[in-house]
Structures are given as C-alpha cells and as structure tokens.
Amino acid sequence: MFIDQAQCLVRSGDGGRGVVAFRREKYVPMGGPSGGDGGRGGDVVLVGDPELATLISFQHRREFRALDGEAGGNSNRRGRDGETLRIPVPLGTVATDRESGQVLAEVLEAGQTLLVARGGQGGRGNARFASSVRQSPRFAERGEPGQQISLALELRVLADVGLLGMPNAGKSTLLAAVSAARPRIAAYPFSTLEPQLAVVRRDSREMVLADIPGLVEGAHEGRGLGNEFLRHLSRCRVLVHVVDAAGSEGRDPVEDFGIIEAELRYKSPELAARPRILAANKADLPAWEGHAPALRDAARDLAGFVGLSAAAGQGTEELVRMLLELLERQPPRLPLPGEQTEDVVVVRGGGRRRSVVREADGVWRLQDPTLERLSLMADLDNAEALDYLLAAVLRSGVDSLLRRVGVAPGDAVRLGEWTFTLGEDGKPAEWEAEPLPGEDG
Numbered sequence: 001m002f003i004d005q006a007q008c009l010v011r012s013g014d015g016g017r018g019v020v021a022f023r024r025e026k027y028v029p030m031g032g033p034s035g036g037d038g039g040r041g042g043d044v045v046l047v048g049d050p051e052l053a054t055l056i057s058f059q060h061r062r063e064f065r066a067l068d069g070e071a072g073g074n075s076n077r078r079g080r081d082g083e084t085l086r087i088p089v090p091l092g093t094v095a096t097d098r099e100s101g102q103v104l105a106e107v108l109e110a111g112q113t114l115l116v117a118r119g120g121q122g123g124r125g126n127a128r129f130a131s132s133v134r135q136s137p138r139f140a141e142r143g144e145p146g147q148q149i150s151l152a153l154e155l156r157v158l159a160d161v162g163l164l165g166m167p168n169a170g171k172s173t174l175l176a177a178v179s180a181a182r183p184r185i186a187a188y189p190f191s192t193l194e195p196q197l198a199v200v201r202r203d204s205r206e207m208v209l210a211d212i213p214g215l216v217e218g219a220h221e222g223r224g225l226g227n228e229f230l231r232h233l234s235r236c237r238v239l240v241h242v243v244d245a246a247g248s249e250g251r252d253p254v255e256d257f258g259i260i261e262a263e264l265r266y267k268s269p270e271l272a273a274r275p276r277i278l279a280a281n282k283a284d285l286p287a288w289e290g291h292a293p294a295l296r297d298a299a300r301d302l303a304g305f306v307g308l309s310a311a312a313g314q315g316t317e318e319l320v321r322m323l324l325e326l327l328e329r330q331p332p333r334l335p336l337p338g339e340q341t342e343d344v345v346v347v348r349g350g351g352r353r354r355s356v357v358r359e360a361d362g363v364w365r366l367q368d369p370t371l372e373r374l375s376l377m378a379d380l381d382n383a384e385a386l387d388y389l390l391a392a393v394l395r396s397g398v399d400s401l402l403r404r405v406g407v408a409p410g411d412a413v414r415l416g417e418w419t420f421t422l423g424e425d426g427k428p429a430e431w432e433a434e435p436l437p438g439e440d441g
C-alpha cells in the first residue's frame with residue numbers, strides 16, 4: 001500500500017446579481033417592479049469514480065472553478081444557475097480543508113458526491129422587495145460570492161497488478177515502458193521491500209502496477225519467493241508473469257516459467273489461482289521465435305499470453321489492453337478507508353450561530369450567517385438597499401444581544417464589509433462601508 005497525496009484549489013460560482021427593472025405598459029408611465037433574481041452559482045463536488053486508481057490526474061490540473069450564476073433579467077426572468085462542477089476522484093479519497101485542517105469526508109462509493117464548495121445564492125431582483133409601503137423598490141441584491149477552498153486529498157492505494165518473474169526477465173523495463181507516471185509518495189510501512197510502482201492511464205481508466213523485489217539471486221536454484229514478497233503480491237487482483245523468452249544467458253524460458261509457477265503453487269495456492277498473464281519478453285531477439293510456441297503452450301491455463309519487447313515498446317499496449325479487460329472482470333477495487341473518517345459533510349461557513357466578538361483593534365464584530373450574507377449581497381451604491389439592510393438588522397432582534405455583551409451607544413460594530421454605529425436608543429443607526437485596507441478614510 002502506498003499513500004497518494006494531492007492538493008487543489010476549488011472555487012464555487014458566484015451567484016448572479018438581481019436586477020432593477022420596471023414593467024413597461026401602454027398608457028402606464030411606470031409599471032410595477034419586474035427585475036428578476038440572479039441564478040445560483042455552481043457547486044463544486046467530488047464524485048467517486050471506480051475507474052480511477054490514484055490522484056495522479058491532480059498533477060496536471062490543480063484549479064477548479066464552477067460557473068457563476070447568470071444575472072436576472074427583465075419581466076421577472078430568473079438568471080440561469082451555474083452548472084455544478086464535478087471532479088472525479090478514486091474511491092477512498094479523503095478530502096481535508098487545508099485551512100481548518102478539518103476532514104470534510106471520504107468518498108467511498110461509485111457516483112457518491114461530496115460537496116466541497118457551495119455556489120453563491122443568486123441576488124434577489126427588485127420585484128422581490130416590493131411591499132405595500134415600498135411599491136417601487138429601486139434596488140436589487142448582488143449575488144453571493146462563491147467559496148474558495150484549498151483541498152488536500154489523500155488516498156491509500158493498493159496495486160492492481162503485480163509483476164513476477166526471474167531476475168533479468170525485464171520487469172523493471174516493462175514497468176517503465178507502460179507507465180504514464182510514477183506516484184510521488186511510495187510508503188510501505190513495516191516493509192523492507194520497496195516495490196516500484198507505476199500508474200497506467202488509458203482514456204479514463206487507471207491501474208497501478210507493482211514490481212516487488214523479492215526474487216533473490218539464486219531464484220533459479222529455487223531459493224525463491226519470500227513471505228513478504230508473497231504478502232505484497234496477494235493484494236494485487238491480477239498478476240503478470242514476465243519471462244525472458246529469448247533465453248538469454250543460456251536459460252530455458254519454459255523451465256524458468258515452470259520454476260516460478262511451481263513455487264507459487266507450493267507457497268500459496270490462493271495466489272496460484274489469481275488470474276495472470278504470461279508476458280513473453282524480449283521478442284526483439286531472434287531466439288524468441290524458437291521458444292515462443294512452447295511458452296504459449298505452457299500458458300494455456302492462464303488468463304492470457306502475449307509476446308512483447310519491453311525494451312522496444314512492442315506489444316506492450318496489447319498487454320495493457322488485456323490487463324484492463326481482465327481487471328474489469330474482477331471484483332471491484334475496494335476502497336481502503338482512511339484513518340480519520342467522518343461521515344458528516346461540513347462545508348465551511350454553514351451552521352454557525354450568532355455571536356459578537358471584539359476584534360484586535362477594539363471594534364466589535366457581529367457574526368450572524370444570515371445578516372452577513374444580506375450585507376454581502378447589499379448593493380453598495382444604493383441608499384435604499386442600505387435602508388433595507390438596516391431594517392433587516394433591526395428586525396433580527398440583534399440589539400438586545402449587543403447590549404448584553406456591553407456594546408454602548410456610539411460604538412462601532414462591523415457586519416460583513418459594513419460598519420454601523422449603535423444609536424442612543426441602542427439600535428443600529430448609521431451605516432458606513434468599511435474602508436478597504438490601504439484606502440484612505
């Protein structure tokens with residue numbers, strides 16, 4: 001087993017803005033408000049994909065951004081929602097929010113989705129703010145910004161395919177010939193053997209190949225397969241037996257094949273029953289022709305036979321194709337669960353309660369998810385929109401909380417990007433946009 005790790009940045013879409021519009025009717029100078037709502041920004045989700053074996057694809061792409069919601073339109077037309085961005089991950093992937101260190105969840109099933117960044121709400125159009133006392137609202141909301149989250153992904157990986165064969169059969173050469181990438185982190189705890197791993201990617205499918213050292217020199221004399229080697233191999237779903245089919249150094253390929261097969265049956269009947277393919281290597285050498293028919297015959301009980309040259313890269317694609325097909329017919333890869341699993345999906349910012357804190361500069365900050373969102377979506381340039389926001393804060397009954405924690409009249413209180421001053425009556429009075437850092441005022 002090795003641990004594969006990756007990082008990526010995901011950003012959900014912003015909500016579209018609501019618009020200010022009024023109906024135009026014949027003979028009516030100004031009709032009722034008809035500005036539509038903005039669409040929701042797209043979510044970002046991780047999706048369990050059983051065809052993936054590793055996180056290797058994240059080496060090529062590290063940033064993912066979902067589409068924004070569309071702005072609303074006239075005649076109460078609602079803007080289109082941003083599409084959900086689906087990021088395929090292998091089963092068993094554990095996602096962690098890097099900022100908080102919180103484990104978001106683990107994707108364990110095919111098709112299972114894990115919401116990692118929620119799309120922003122669409123802003124409401126002016127039609128939604130109409131009431132008996134405010135018949136022609138001239139303001140609308142901005143869309144809620146999307147969330148940006150830096151994710152750490154982690155996956156425990158088992159090799160799908162194990163290579164075995166005599167020393168110098170060409171296993172290392174074969175591994176290098178078929179691999180698309182080498183996993184960066186290869187950690188085999190409690191093991192003295194360091195398998196070589198390679199990831200093979202074809203279309204959307206992946207498999208992991210392992211070349212496990214373990215056939216000591218002298219394997220030809222039957223000194224053979226160590227227990228640790230066999231334990232590694234037993235976790236592979238499919239095996240490839242590589243033979244030097246040119247009989248280099250005066251060896252007899254059929255005999256080499258027979259020695260290893262007999263060892264396998266003797267040491268582990270369970271492993272001997274594992275589906276495997278005989279790869280008759282070194283087909284570029286003339287001597288190969290003479291040995292191939294007998295090898296093909298010796299392999300008749302196996303799942304397949306392929307002649308190839310690992311060094312020349314001939315026949316290796318045929319082997320890859322056979323392996324992918326063979327794997328497809330095996331029981332599915334079972335996810336290896338991570339250690340710190342939580343099955344609760346937590347998206348940052350959700351479910352927080354209302355609170356008032358004193359910030360480093362002595363100014364109070366009111367934290368309230370609903371009010372913060374309203375303030376974030378308020379149109380900065382519109383006095384009517386601010387009146388609406390003020391009214392919402394008053395309605396929320398937050399003034400008693402402010403009094404309780406000791407906020408005095410005249411004190412400034414922050415809410416989102418805004419600052420208001422508490423009036424003499426203990427109610428929020430004046431609004432002011434919080435100056436951006438670096439700006440004067």
Ligand SMILES: Nc1nc2c(ncn2[C@@H]2O[C@H](COP(=O)(O)OP(=O)(O)O)[C@@H](O)[C@H]2O)c(=O)[nH]1
Nearest residue numbers: 167168169170171172173281282309310311312
């Ligand atoms: N001619 C030829 N030589 C090969 C081929 N594959 C591997 N070799 C050579 O065989 C030797 C042993 O290969 P290696 O991959 O290290 O074998 P391993 O011990 O099974 O990992 C090296 O000198 C390779 O260059 C091949 O397809 N054709």
Ligand SMILES: [Mg+2]
Nearest residue numbers: 168171172173
């Ligand atoms: Mg080798």
